Amino acid sequence: MSSVRIAGVGHTHFGQHPERTGRDLFAEASVEAFNDSGVDRDDVEALLYGNFMGELAENQGHQGPLMAEAAGIRAPATRFESACASSGAAVRHAVRDIRNGEADVLLVGGAERMTNLGTAGVTEALASAADDLYEIRMGINFPGAYALMAQAYFSEYGGGKEELAAIAVKNHANAVENDLAQFQREITPEDVLEAPPVAEPLGLYDACPVTDGASAMVLVSEAYAETNGIDAPVAITGTGQGGDRMALADRTYLARTPAATRAAEEAYADAGIGAEDVDVAEVHDCFTIAEVLAIESLGFFEPGEGISAAAEGETTSDGAIPVNLSGGLKAKGHPVGATGASQVIELAKLFRGEHVNSDLVEDARIGVAHNAGGTVASATVHVVEVVT
Amino acid sequence: MSDDPGNEGYDEWLDALADGEGYALVSPEGYGSLPPRRVCPETGSTDLSREPLPDSGTIETYSTIHVASPEFGGETPYVTAIADFGVVRLTGLCRGIEDPEVGTRVTADVEAVGEERSVVFRPG
Numbered sequence: 061m062s063s064v065r066i067a068g069v070g071h072t073h074f075g076q077h078p079e080r081t082g083r084d085l086f087a088e089a090s091v092e093a094f095n096d097s098g099v100d101r102d103d104v105e106a107l108l109y110g111n112f113m114g115e116l117a118e119n120q121g122h123q124g125p126l127m128a129e130a131a132g133i134r135a136p137a138t139r140f141e142s143a144c145a146s147s148g149a150a151v152r153h154a155v156r157d158i159r160n161g162e163a164d165v166l167l168v169g170g171a172e173r174m175t176n177l178g179t180a181g182v183t184e185a186l187a188s189a190a191d192d193l194y195e196i197r198m199g200i201n202f203p204g205a206y207a208l209m210a211q212a213y214f215s216e217y218g219g220g221k222e223e224l225a226a227i228a229v230k231n232h233a234n235a236v237e238n239d240l241a242q243f244q245r246e247i248t249p250e251d252v253l254e255a256p257p258v259a260e261p262l263g264l265y266d267a268c269p270v271t272d273g274a275s276a277m278v279l280v281s282e283a284y285a286e287t288n289g290i291d292a293p294v295a296i297t298g299t300g301q302g303g304d305r306m307a308l309a310d311r312t313y314l315a316r317t318p319a320a321t322r323a324a325e326e327a328y329a330d331a332g333i334g335a336e337d338v339d340v341a342e343v344h345d346c347f348t349i350a351e352v353l354a355i356e357s358l359g360f361f362e363p364g365e366g367i368s369a370a371a372e373g374e375t376t377s378d379g380a381i382p383v384n385l386s387g388g389l390k391a392k393g394h395p396v397g398a399t400g401a402s403q404v405i406e407l408a409k410l411f412r413g414e415h416v417n418s419d420l421v422e423d424a425r426i427g428v429a430h431n432a433g434g435t436v437a438s439a440t441v442h443v444v445e446v447v448t
Numbered sequence: 449m450s451d452d453p454g455n456e457g458y459d460e461w462l463d464a465l466a467d468g469e470g471y472a473l474v475s476p477e478g479y480g481s482l483p484p485r486r487v488c489p490e491t492g493s494t495d496l497s498r499e500p501l502p503d504s505g506t507i508e509t510y511s512t513i514h515v516a517s518p519e520f521g522g523e524t525p526y527v528t529a530i531a532d533f534g535v536v537r538l539t540g541l542c543r544g545i546e547d548p549e550v551g552t553r554v555t556a557d558v559e560a561v562g563e564e565r566s567v568v569f570r571p572g
Binding site for chain 2: 179180181183184187193194196198201204209211212215257260307308310
Protein backbone atom coordinates (compact mmCIF):
# COMPACT_ATOMS: atom_id res chain seq x y z
CA MET A 61 0.00 0.00 0.00
CA SER A 62 1.30 3.47 -0.84
CA SER A 63 2.55 5.57 2.04
CA VAL A 64 1.25 8.97 3.06
CA ARG A 65 3.91 11.65 2.95
CA ILE A 66 4.33 14.39 5.52
CA ALA A 67 4.92 17.38 3.25
CA GLY A 68 4.93 20.08 5.91
CA VAL A 69 4.58 20.57 9.64
CA GLY A 70 3.64 23.50 11.87
CA HIS A 71 3.55 23.75 15.64
CA THR A 72 2.93 26.68 17.97
CA HIS A 73 4.67 27.10 21.26
CA PHE A 74 2.90 24.92 23.81
CA GLY A 75 2.29 26.88 26.99
CA GLN A 76 0.15 29.46 28.69
CA HIS A 77 -1.44 31.76 26.12
CA PRO A 78 -4.82 32.44 27.73
CA GLU A 79 -5.50 35.52 25.61
CA ARG A 80 -5.04 33.73 22.28
CA THR A 81 -8.06 32.32 20.46
CA GLY A 82 -8.15 28.80 19.09
CA ARG A 83 -8.47 30.21 15.60
CA ASP A 84 -5.31 32.26 16.03
CA LEU A 85 -3.36 29.31 17.40
CA PHE A 86 -4.41 27.06 14.53
CA ALA A 87 -3.74 29.78 11.97
CA GLU A 88 -0.15 30.06 13.18
CA ALA A 89 0.42 26.31 13.00
CA SER A 90 -1.16 26.01 9.56
CA VAL A 91 0.83 28.93 8.08
CA GLU A 92 4.03 27.25 9.23
CA ALA A 93 2.90 23.89 7.83
CA PHE A 94 2.12 25.37 4.40
CA ASN A 95 5.39 27.32 4.30
CA ASP A 96 7.24 24.14 5.22
CA SER A 97 5.46 22.05 2.61
CA GLY A 98 5.64 24.02 -0.62
CA VAL A 99 2.07 22.89 -1.27
CA ASP A 100 -0.42 25.35 -2.75
CA ARG A 101 -3.39 26.02 -0.44
CA ASP A 102 -5.71 25.65 -3.43
CA ASP A 103 -4.70 21.98 -3.71
CA VAL A 104 -6.02 21.13 -0.25
CA GLU A 105 -9.13 18.98 -0.52
CA ALA A 106 -10.21 18.94 3.13
CA LEU A 107 -9.28 19.92 6.69
CA LEU A 108 -9.49 17.25 9.38
CA TYR A 109 -9.23 19.05 12.70
CA GLY A 110 -9.09 17.82 16.30
CA ASN A 111 -10.52 19.73 19.23
CA PHE A 112 -12.06 18.63 22.53
CA MET A 113 -13.36 21.47 24.70
CA GLY A 114 -14.09 24.32 22.30
CA GLU A 115 -17.66 24.74 23.54
CA LEU A 116 -16.50 25.04 27.14
CA ALA A 117 -13.36 27.13 26.62
CA GLU A 118 -14.52 29.45 23.86
CA ASN A 119 -18.26 28.92 23.56
CA GLN A 120 -17.39 27.73 20.08
CA GLY A 121 -18.78 24.67 18.38
CA HIS A 122 -18.65 23.93 14.66
CA GLN A 123 -14.95 24.61 14.57
CA GLY A 124 -14.19 22.84 11.28
CA PRO A 125 -15.11 25.66 8.90
CA LEU A 126 -13.83 28.26 11.37
CA MET A 127 -10.39 26.66 11.31
CA ALA A 128 -10.40 26.20 7.54
CA GLU A 129 -11.06 29.92 7.28
CA ALA A 130 -8.27 30.64 9.75
CA ALA A 131 -5.91 28.52 7.66
CA GLY A 132 -6.91 30.29 4.46
CA ILE A 133 -8.35 27.29 2.68
CA ARG A 134 -11.75 26.98 1.06
CA ALA A 135 -11.99 23.20 1.32
CA PRO A 136 -14.61 21.44 3.43
CA ALA A 137 -13.65 20.85 7.04
CA THR A 138 -14.65 18.44 9.79
CA ARG A 139 -13.90 18.55 13.49
CA PHE A 140 -12.90 15.28 15.16
CA GLU A 141 -13.65 14.90 18.85
CA SER A 142 -12.24 11.92 20.66
CA ALA A 143 -11.19 13.60 23.92
CA CYS A 144 -7.38 13.74 24.15
CA ALA A 145 -7.10 11.52 21.05
CA SER A 146 -8.98 14.02 18.86
CA SER A 147 -6.21 14.86 16.42
CA GLY A 148 -4.87 11.30 16.49
CA ALA A 149 -8.27 10.32 15.12
CA ALA A 150 -8.07 13.15 12.58
CA VAL A 151 -4.64 11.95 11.40
CA ARG A 152 -5.94 8.40 11.08
CA HIS A 153 -8.82 9.43 8.85
CA ALA A 154 -6.57 11.64 6.76
CA VAL A 155 -4.17 8.75 6.23
CA ARG A 156 -6.97 6.44 5.19
CA ASP A 157 -8.53 9.00 2.84
CA ILE A 158 -5.25 9.52 1.01
CA ARG A 159 -4.49 5.82 0.81
CA ASN A 160 -7.96 5.04 -0.44
CA GLY A 161 -7.46 7.49 -3.27
CA GLU A 162 -10.17 9.78 -1.95
CA ALA A 163 -7.73 12.68 -1.61
CA ASP A 164 -4.18 13.70 -2.55
CA VAL A 165 -3.69 16.71 -0.28
CA LEU A 166 -5.15 17.17 3.22
CA LEU A 167 -4.56 19.59 6.06
CA VAL A 168 -4.75 17.83 9.41
CA GLY A 169 -4.10 19.00 12.95
CA GLY A 170 -5.75 20.36 16.02
CA ALA A 171 -5.87 23.11 18.59
CA GLU A 172 -6.96 23.66 22.15
CA ARG A 173 -7.41 26.78 24.24
CA MET A 174 -7.45 25.75 27.89
CA THR A 175 -5.66 28.02 30.34
CA ASN A 176 -8.33 30.74 30.09
CA LEU A 177 -10.65 28.37 31.98
CA GLY A 178 -8.55 28.39 35.16
CA THR A 179 -7.68 25.27 37.16
CA ALA A 180 -11.20 24.46 38.39
CA GLY A 181 -12.80 25.12 35.03
CA VAL A 182 -10.31 23.07 33.08
CA THR A 183 -10.55 20.23 35.60
CA GLU A 184 -14.30 20.16 35.02
CA ALA A 185 -13.89 20.34 31.25
CA LEU A 186 -11.34 17.52 31.13
CA ALA A 187 -13.54 15.37 33.37
CA SER A 188 -16.19 15.36 30.67
CA ALA A 189 -14.12 12.73 28.87
CA ALA A 190 -15.35 10.33 31.57
CA ASP A 191 -18.85 8.82 32.02
CA ASP A 192 -21.04 11.61 33.41
CA LEU A 193 -23.55 9.39 35.18
CA TYR A 194 -21.29 6.72 36.63
CA GLU A 195 -17.92 8.47 37.08
CA ILE A 196 -18.13 12.27 37.14
CA ARG A 197 -21.06 12.26 39.59
CA MET A 198 -18.99 10.05 41.89
CA GLY A 199 -16.25 12.68 42.06
CA ILE A 200 -14.01 11.15 39.41
CA ASN A 201 -11.99 13.62 37.40
CA PHE A 202 -9.09 13.20 34.99
CA PRO A 203 -6.29 12.90 37.60
CA GLY A 204 -8.57 10.83 39.82
CA ALA A 205 -9.24 8.28 37.10
CA TYR A 206 -5.54 7.85 36.32
CA ALA A 207 -4.85 7.64 40.05
CA LEU A 208 -7.27 4.71 40.25
CA MET A 209 -5.35 3.06 37.39
CA ALA A 210 -1.99 3.76 39.08
CA GLN A 211 -3.14 2.28 42.37
CA ALA A 212 -4.54 -0.75 40.55
CA TYR A 213 -1.19 -1.15 38.76
CA PHE A 214 0.77 -0.96 42.01
CA SER A 215 -1.55 -3.52 43.60
CA GLU A 216 -1.35 -5.95 40.69
CA TYR A 217 2.27 -5.63 39.59
CA GLY A 218 4.15 -3.69 42.27
CA GLY A 219 6.22 -0.58 41.73
CA GLY A 220 5.48 2.80 43.21
CA LYS A 221 5.85 6.53 43.17
CA GLU A 222 9.65 6.42 42.86
CA GLU A 223 9.46 4.62 39.51
CA LEU A 224 6.81 7.05 38.28
CA ALA A 225 8.99 9.98 39.34
CA ALA A 226 11.75 8.74 37.02
CA ILE A 227 9.37 9.16 34.09
CA ALA A 228 8.68 12.80 34.95
CA VAL A 229 12.40 13.47 35.42
CA LYS A 230 13.20 11.85 32.04
CA ASN A 231 10.59 13.79 30.10
CA HIS A 232 11.58 17.11 31.65
CA ALA A 233 15.22 16.41 30.74
CA ASN A 234 14.21 15.72 27.14
CA ALA A 235 12.41 19.08 26.85
CA VAL A 236 15.19 21.33 28.11
CA GLU A 237 16.32 22.37 24.61
CA ASN A 238 12.83 22.23 23.05
CA ASP A 239 11.81 25.86 22.55
CA LEU A 240 8.24 24.80 21.80
CA ALA A 241 7.87 23.09 25.19
CA GLN A 242 5.96 24.49 28.15
CA PHE A 243 8.62 23.42 30.68
CA GLN A 244 12.25 23.77 29.60
CA ARG A 245 13.76 22.84 32.91
CA GLU A 246 15.08 19.75 34.59
CA ILE A 247 13.50 18.43 37.74
CA THR A 248 14.72 15.97 40.35
CA PRO A 249 13.03 12.86 41.75
CA GLU A 250 12.65 14.78 45.01
CA ASP A 251 10.74 17.54 43.21
CA VAL A 252 8.25 14.93 42.01
CA LEU A 253 7.96 13.01 45.27
CA GLU A 254 7.60 16.13 47.41
CA ALA A 255 5.07 17.88 45.16
CA PRO A 256 1.54 18.42 46.50
CA PRO A 257 -0.78 15.47 45.93
CA VAL A 258 -3.41 15.85 43.18
CA ALA A 259 -5.05 12.45 43.35
CA GLU A 260 -3.07 9.94 45.37
CA PRO A 261 -0.77 8.28 44.47
CA LEU A 262 -0.27 10.98 41.80
CA GLY A 263 1.17 14.38 42.67
CA LEU A 264 1.44 17.64 40.79
CA TYR A 265 4.63 16.57 38.97
CA ASP A 266 3.05 13.31 37.82
CA ALA A 267 0.58 15.35 35.78
CA CYS A 268 0.95 17.11 32.47
CA PRO A 269 0.29 20.85 32.57
CA VAL A 270 -2.71 22.74 31.24
CA THR A 271 -1.67 24.06 27.85
CA ASP A 272 -2.73 26.24 24.94
CA GLY A 273 -1.42 25.33 21.51
CA ALA A 274 -1.95 24.03 18.00
CA SER A 275 -0.37 21.66 15.50
CA ALA A 276 -0.84 21.19 11.76
CA MET A 277 0.46 18.98 8.97
CA VAL A 278 0.07 18.95 5.23
CA LEU A 279 -0.23 15.31 4.17
CA VAL A 280 0.06 14.31 0.51
CA SER A 281 -0.07 11.15 -1.56
CA GLU A 282 3.12 9.69 -3.01
CA ALA A 283 1.81 10.51 -6.47
CA TYR A 284 1.18 14.16 -5.60
CA ALA A 285 4.63 14.51 -4.03
CA GLU A 286 6.27 13.04 -7.14
CA THR A 287 4.25 15.05 -9.65
CA ASN A 288 4.76 18.33 -7.80
CA GLY A 289 8.37 17.86 -6.76
CA ILE A 290 7.54 17.92 -3.07
CA ASP A 291 10.43 16.81 -0.87
CA ALA A 292 8.76 14.63 1.75
CA PRO A 293 11.06 11.87 2.96
CA VAL A 294 9.00 11.00 6.04
CA ALA A 295 5.82 8.98 5.73
CA ILE A 296 3.01 7.65 7.88
CA THR A 297 3.12 3.96 7.03
CA GLY A 298 0.74 2.47 9.57
CA THR A 299 -2.41 3.48 11.37
CA GLY A 300 -4.43 1.76 14.08
CA GLN A 301 -7.28 2.60 16.40
CA GLY A 302 -8.76 0.82 19.39
CA GLY A 303 -11.72 1.33 21.67
CA ASP A 304 -12.87 0.18 25.08
CA ARG A 305 -15.73 0.59 27.53
CA MET A 306 -16.20 4.24 28.50
CA ALA A 307 -16.06 3.89 32.29
CA LEU A 308 -12.95 2.50 33.92
CA ALA A 309 -15.04 0.32 36.26
CA ASP A 310 -16.54 -1.48 33.25
CA ARG A 311 -13.21 -2.56 31.78
CA THR A 312 -11.80 -6.04 32.03
CA TYR A 313 -8.49 -4.55 33.18
CA LEU A 314 -7.98 -1.64 35.55
CA ALA A 315 -4.21 -1.58 35.01
CA ARG A 316 -3.91 -2.23 31.28
CA THR A 317 -5.03 -0.35 28.17
CA PRO A 318 -6.16 -2.92 25.60
CA ALA A 319 -7.55 -0.20 23.29
CA ALA A 320 -3.98 0.96 22.75
CA THR A 321 -2.78 -2.62 22.38
CA ARG A 322 -5.29 -3.19 19.58
CA ALA A 323 -4.35 0.12 17.95
CA ALA A 324 -0.67 -0.82 18.06
CA GLU A 325 -1.23 -4.29 16.65
CA GLU A 326 -3.24 -2.86 13.77
CA ALA A 327 -0.71 -0.11 13.06
CA TYR A 328 2.25 -2.50 13.14
CA ALA A 329 0.52 -4.96 10.82
CA ASP A 330 -0.40 -2.08 8.53
CA ALA A 331 3.22 -0.94 8.34
CA GLY A 332 4.61 -4.47 8.16
CA ILE A 333 6.71 -4.07 11.29
CA GLY A 334 6.81 -5.42 14.82
CA ALA A 335 7.32 -3.70 18.14
CA GLU A 336 10.97 -4.80 18.04
CA ASP A 337 11.53 -2.68 14.91
CA VAL A 338 10.56 0.60 16.57
CA ASP A 339 13.48 2.95 17.25
CA VAL A 340 11.74 5.78 19.07
CA ALA A 341 8.28 6.60 20.43
CA GLU A 342 6.13 9.57 21.34
CA VAL A 343 3.51 8.35 23.81
CA HIS A 344 0.56 9.88 25.62
CA ASP A 345 1.98 10.59 29.09
CA CYS A 346 -0.82 12.80 30.41
CA PHE A 347 0.20 11.29 33.76
CA THR A 348 3.36 9.37 34.52
CA ILE A 349 1.38 6.14 34.91
CA ALA A 350 -0.03 6.67 31.41
CA GLU A 351 3.46 6.32 29.91
CA VAL A 352 3.84 2.98 31.69
CA LEU A 353 0.56 1.70 30.30
CA ALA A 354 1.44 3.04 26.84
CA ILE A 355 4.83 1.36 26.49
CA GLU A 356 3.32 -1.92 27.64
CA SER A 357 0.46 -1.66 25.14
CA LEU A 358 2.93 -0.79 22.40
CA GLY A 359 4.68 -4.09 23.07
CA PHE A 360 8.00 -2.65 24.25
CA PHE A 361 7.53 -4.18 27.70
CA GLU A 362 5.39 -6.93 29.18
CA PRO A 363 2.54 -5.94 31.51
CA GLY A 364 4.09 -5.15 34.88
CA GLU A 365 7.55 -4.39 33.47
CA GLY A 366 7.00 -0.90 32.05
CA ILE A 367 6.96 0.75 35.47
CA SER A 368 10.74 0.48 35.87
CA ALA A 369 11.73 1.28 32.27
CA ALA A 370 12.59 4.94 32.86
CA ALA A 371 14.24 4.30 36.22
CA GLU A 372 16.46 1.67 34.62
CA GLY A 373 17.35 3.88 31.65
CA GLU A 374 15.62 1.82 29.00
CA THR A 375 13.42 4.67 27.77
CA THR A 376 15.80 7.56 28.36
CA SER A 377 17.43 9.34 25.41
CA ASP A 378 20.37 6.93 25.51
CA GLY A 379 18.23 3.86 26.20
CA ALA A 380 17.17 0.99 23.98
CA ILE A 381 13.86 2.65 23.09
CA PRO A 382 13.85 6.41 23.78
CA VAL A 383 10.35 7.56 24.72
CA ASN A 384 9.11 11.15 24.48
CA LEU A 385 12.25 12.87 23.24
CA SER A 386 10.07 15.96 22.78
CA GLY A 387 9.41 16.08 26.52
CA GLY A 388 6.07 14.37 26.06
CA LEU A 389 2.80 15.74 27.31
CA LYS A 390 4.44 16.01 30.72
CA ALA A 391 6.99 18.67 29.80
CA LYS A 392 6.15 19.78 26.26
CA GLY A 393 2.53 20.31 27.29
CA HIS A 394 -0.87 18.94 26.35
CA PRO A 395 -3.23 21.20 24.44
CA VAL A 396 -5.64 18.32 24.19
CA GLY A 397 -6.91 18.57 20.61
CA ALA A 398 -3.44 19.37 19.22
CA THR A 399 -1.53 16.56 20.90
CA GLY A 400 -2.06 13.61 18.52
CA ALA A 401 -0.85 15.50 15.46
CA SER A 402 1.93 17.11 17.50
CA GLN A 403 3.34 13.69 18.32
CA VAL A 404 3.57 12.77 14.62
CA ILE A 405 5.19 16.15 13.92
CA GLU A 406 7.84 15.48 16.57
CA LEU A 407 8.75 12.21 14.87
CA ALA A 408 8.86 13.88 11.44
CA LYS A 409 11.21 16.56 12.77
CA LEU A 410 13.32 13.91 14.47
CA PHE A 411 13.80 12.01 11.22
CA ARG A 412 14.40 15.20 9.20
CA GLY A 413 17.21 16.12 11.57
CA GLU A 414 15.36 19.26 12.72
CA HIS A 415 14.51 18.11 16.23
CA VAL A 416 16.48 19.31 19.23
CA ASN A 417 17.20 15.68 20.05
CA SER A 418 17.80 14.38 16.50
CA ASP A 419 21.50 13.91 17.15
CA LEU A 420 20.73 11.51 19.98
CA VAL A 421 19.05 9.04 17.64
CA GLU A 422 20.89 9.49 14.33
CA ASP A 423 20.19 5.97 13.15
CA ALA A 424 16.48 5.99 13.99
CA ARG A 425 14.23 5.20 11.04
CA ILE A 426 10.95 3.98 12.57
CA GLY A 427 8.86 5.75 15.20
CA VAL A 428 5.43 5.34 16.71
CA ALA A 429 3.00 7.93 18.02
CA HIS A 430 0.53 6.78 20.68
CA ASN A 431 -2.43 9.07 21.42
CA ALA A 432 -5.08 8.23 24.02
CA GLY A 433 -8.53 9.59 24.86
CA GLY A 434 -10.02 9.61 28.35
CA THR A 435 -8.72 6.69 30.37
CA VAL A 436 -7.90 5.05 27.01
CA ALA A 437 -11.43 4.27 25.89
CA SER A 438 -10.04 5.69 22.65
CA ALA A 439 -6.55 5.18 21.27
CA THR A 440 -4.73 5.73 18.00
CA VAL A 441 -1.26 4.55 17.03
CA HIS A 442 0.66 5.71 13.98
CA VAL A 443 3.89 4.38 12.51
CA VAL A 444 6.15 7.07 11.07
CA GLU A 445 9.13 6.10 8.89
CA VAL A 446 11.90 7.55 6.80
CA VAL A 447 11.10 6.24 3.32
CA THR A 448 13.67 7.88 1.05
CA MET B 449 -34.00 22.10 40.12
CA SER B 450 -37.72 21.48 39.77
CA ASP B 451 -37.61 21.70 35.97
CA ASP B 452 -34.76 19.19 35.64
CA PRO B 453 -36.20 16.29 33.62
CA GLY B 454 -33.71 13.91 35.20
CA ASN B 455 -32.19 10.84 33.56
CA GLU B 456 -34.69 8.05 32.97
CA GLY B 457 -33.39 4.65 33.97
CA TYR B 458 -30.44 6.05 35.91
CA ASP B 459 -32.58 7.90 38.46
CA GLU B 460 -34.69 4.79 39.11
CA TRP B 461 -31.51 2.76 39.56
CA LEU B 462 -30.24 5.26 42.16
CA ASP B 463 -33.62 5.12 43.92
CA ALA B 464 -33.39 1.34 44.06
CA LEU B 465 -29.81 1.41 45.35
CA ALA B 466 -30.82 3.91 48.05
CA ASP B 467 -33.61 1.50 49.10
CA GLY B 468 -31.16 -1.36 49.42
CA GLU B 469 -32.46 -2.92 46.22
CA GLY B 470 -29.63 -2.18 43.81
CA TYR B 471 -29.51 -4.25 40.66
CA ALA B 472 -27.55 -4.93 37.51
CA LEU B 473 -28.84 -5.70 34.03
CA VAL B 474 -27.49 -9.10 33.05
CA SER B 475 -27.30 -10.72 29.62
CA PRO B 476 -27.94 -14.47 29.12
CA GLU B 477 -24.17 -14.91 28.89
CA GLY B 478 -23.77 -13.47 32.39
CA TYR B 479 -22.37 -10.01 31.62
CA GLY B 480 -23.65 -7.26 33.88
CA SER B 481 -24.14 -3.58 33.07
CA LEU B 482 -25.96 -0.55 34.48
CA PRO B 483 -28.94 1.44 33.19
CA PRO B 484 -30.01 3.12 31.01
CA ARG B 485 -29.11 0.09 28.90
CA ARG B 486 -30.94 -1.62 26.04
CA VAL B 487 -28.08 -3.70 24.71
CA CYS B 488 -25.36 -5.68 26.48
CA PRO B 489 -22.09 -3.88 25.60
CA GLU B 490 -20.18 -7.15 25.64
CA THR B 491 -22.47 -9.45 23.65
CA GLY B 492 -25.04 -7.28 21.87
CA SER B 493 -27.85 -9.19 23.54
CA THR B 494 -31.09 -7.26 24.10
CA ASP B 495 -32.40 -9.92 26.48
CA LEU B 496 -31.36 -8.23 29.71
CA SER B 497 -32.73 -9.25 33.09
CA ARG B 498 -32.53 -7.47 36.43
CA GLU B 499 -30.46 -9.27 39.01
CA PRO B 500 -30.01 -7.97 42.56
CA LEU B 501 -26.58 -6.74 43.60
CA PRO B 502 -25.00 -8.53 46.56
CA ASP B 503 -25.28 -6.78 49.92
CA SER B 504 -21.61 -5.83 49.83
CA GLY B 505 -18.66 -5.61 47.49
CA THR B 506 -14.89 -5.33 47.75
CA ILE B 507 -12.64 -2.43 46.83
CA GLU B 508 -10.35 -3.07 43.85
CA THR B 509 -8.68 0.35 43.60
CA TYR B 510 -8.94 3.72 45.31
CA SER B 511 -7.62 7.27 45.39
CA THR B 512 -7.74 10.27 47.68
CA ILE B 513 -8.52 13.26 45.48
CA HIS B 514 -7.13 16.66 46.47
CA VAL B 515 -7.86 18.76 43.37
CA ALA B 516 -11.51 18.60 42.39
CA SER B 517 -13.96 19.91 39.84
CA PRO B 518 -16.05 22.84 41.17
CA GLU B 519 -19.01 20.68 42.22
CA PHE B 520 -16.76 18.57 44.45
CA GLY B 521 -14.57 21.47 45.62
CA GLY B 522 -16.19 21.44 49.06
CA GLU B 523 -15.44 17.75 49.49
CA THR B 524 -11.64 17.77 49.20
CA PRO B 525 -9.81 15.75 50.14
CA TYR B 526 -12.16 12.88 49.42
CA VAL B 527 -11.68 9.18 48.82
CA THR B 528 -13.04 7.46 45.70
CA ALA B 529 -12.96 3.79 44.88
CA ILE B 530 -14.00 1.15 42.39
CA ALA B 531 -15.59 -1.85 44.10
CA ASP B 532 -16.47 -5.29 42.76
CA PHE B 533 -20.13 -6.19 43.18
CA GLY B 534 -20.14 -9.50 41.31
CA VAL B 535 -21.47 -9.02 37.78
CA VAL B 536 -20.64 -5.29 37.85
CA ARG B 537 -18.19 -2.92 39.45
CA LEU B 538 -19.40 0.35 40.96
CA THR B 539 -17.53 3.64 41.29
CA GLY B 540 -18.29 5.60 44.43
CA LEU B 541 -17.28 8.07 47.10
CA CYS B 542 -16.02 6.47 50.30
CA ARG B 543 -17.71 7.50 53.54
CA GLY B 544 -16.14 6.47 56.82
CA ILE B 545 -13.35 4.65 54.96
CA GLU B 546 -10.25 6.82 55.37
CA ASP B 547 -7.64 4.19 54.56
CA PRO B 548 -9.10 1.83 51.99
CA GLU B 549 -7.22 -1.24 50.85
CA VAL B 550 -7.73 -3.73 48.07
CA GLY B 551 -10.29 -6.16 49.43
CA THR B 552 -11.91 -3.74 51.90
CA ARG B 553 -15.57 -4.78 52.16
CA VAL B 554 -18.12 -2.03 51.47
CA THR B 555 -21.84 -1.51 51.09
CA ALA B 556 -23.28 0.84 48.46
CA ASP B 557 -25.70 3.68 49.21
CA VAL B 558 -26.73 6.98 47.64
CA GLU B 559 -26.07 10.47 48.98
CA ALA B 560 -26.79 13.98 47.73
CA VAL B 561 -23.64 15.86 46.76
CA GLY B 562 -24.38 19.38 45.60
CA GLU B 563 -27.21 19.30 43.08
CA GLU B 564 -26.66 15.67 42.12
CA ARG B 565 -26.74 12.30 43.82
CA SER B 566 -23.68 10.09 44.14
CA VAL B 567 -23.04 6.44 44.90
CA VAL B 568 -21.27 6.20 48.25
CA PHE B 569 -19.47 3.28 49.86
CA ARG B 570 -19.63 2.63 53.61
CA PRO B 571 -17.76 0.04 55.65
CA GLY B 572 -19.42 -3.33 54.92
